[in-house]
Amino acid sequence: MNKESSAVMSKHAFAVYKIVTQSNGAKIIEVPTVNWKHSLSEFHKYIDHTTRVCFVANPNNPTGTYNSHEEFELMMNELPKSILVILDLAYCEYVEKDDYVDLNILLSKFPNLLVTKTFSKIQGLASLRIGYGLASKELIGSLNKIRQPFNSNSLAQEAACLAIADKEHITKSIKLNAEQRELVFKRLSDMGMECIPSQGNFISFRGPFDADELFINLMKEGVIVRPIGLYDMPEFIRVTIGTKDENEYFLQKLSEILN
Numbered sequence: 001m002n003k004e005s006s007a008v009m010s011k012h013a014f015a016v017y018k019i020v021t022q023s024n025g026a027k028i029i030e031v032p033t034v035n036w037k038h039s040l041s042e043f044h045k046y047i048d049h050t051t052r053v054c055f056v057a058n059p060n061n062p063t064g065t066y067n068s069h070e071e072f073e074l075m076m077n078e079l080p081k082s083i084l085v086i087l088d089l090a091y092c093e094y095v096e097k098d099d100y101v102d103l104n105i106l107l108s109k110f111p112n113l114l115v116t117k118t119f120s121k122i123q124g125l126a127s128l129r130i131g132y133g134l135a136s137k138e139l140i141g142s143l144n145k146i147r148q149p150f151n152s153n154s155l156a157q158e159a160a161c162l163a164i165a166d167k168e169h170i171t172k173s174i175k176l177n178a179e180q181r182e183l184v185f186k187r188l189s190d191m192g193m194e195c196i197p198s199q200g201n202f203i204s205f206r207g208p209f210d211a212d213e214l215f216i217n218l219m220k221e222g223v224i225v226r227p228i229g230l231y232d233m234p235e236f237i238r239v240t241i242g243t244k245d246e247n248e249y250f251l252q253k254l255s256e257i258l259n
């Protein structure tokens with residue numbers, strides 16, 4: 001990407017896509033969402049001759065919405081092969097949908113697809129700056145040519161290898177998250193909040209509150225949530241799903257503050 005190019009992404013998509021696009025001097029093209037969800041069927045209408053990259057977070061942070069395999073594959077078929085599509089699977093483990101993306105199919109069909117995966121979420125290695133990419137030989141070959149020799153450190157690599165093999169932790173986290181996500185969603189909805197259905201490990205919701213004020217008030221009680229005005233969702237708060245006790249504490253404090 002450079003000053004002459006553009007990147008296409010959904011509105012309310014993960015903020016880093018905008019930051020990297022801008023830092024390369026390229027133009028940001030945003031595709032409107034439908035019910036907060038990426039409208040992948042519209043992406044091909046927004047690209048132009050300057051477009052080099054499309055970014056898709058699935059599920060997306062901070063909306064928690066996801067796109068099905070069919071939606072994603074259709075989009076890939078509608079885009080020219082000269083455009084690099086980055087499919088960001090930061091929260092893929094938390095998805096509980098049968099129609100979610102099938103990487104074997106996608107990677108074998110599309111040489112212009114780059115799938116990225118971080119260890120910052122379910123593996124909990126956020127500060128180690130470690131992740132990986134999956135793509136065609138061709139694309140990986142190109143990346144290898146420009147890759148810096150020491151781009152990730154050996155301690156982070158060692159931790160990532162251990163974390164990826166720790167199936168027990170991953171299974172436990174998925175189960176806890178699925179149960180608690182459903183419970184928190186229901187409890188927030190019962191309190192009159194409007195929650196966006198989430199396939200991630202967080203829920204974004206709005207209600208009869210000022211998001212920035214609520215953020216401060218919850219912080220005073222030791223609960224850190226995230227107002228997401230930066231994502232053009234100024235009425236919303238994003239709360240991460242915690243343990244049962246943490247969620248209870250959050251819900252308790254929330255209802256105290258709002259009553």
Ligand SMILES: *Cc1c(COP(=O)(O)O)cnc(C)c1O
Nearest residue numbers: 014057061088090118120126131
């Ligand atoms: C957290 C996150 C990442 C990656 O985070 P790093 O810590 O930089 O690896 C990527 N995409 C989304 C959507 C995320 O929420």
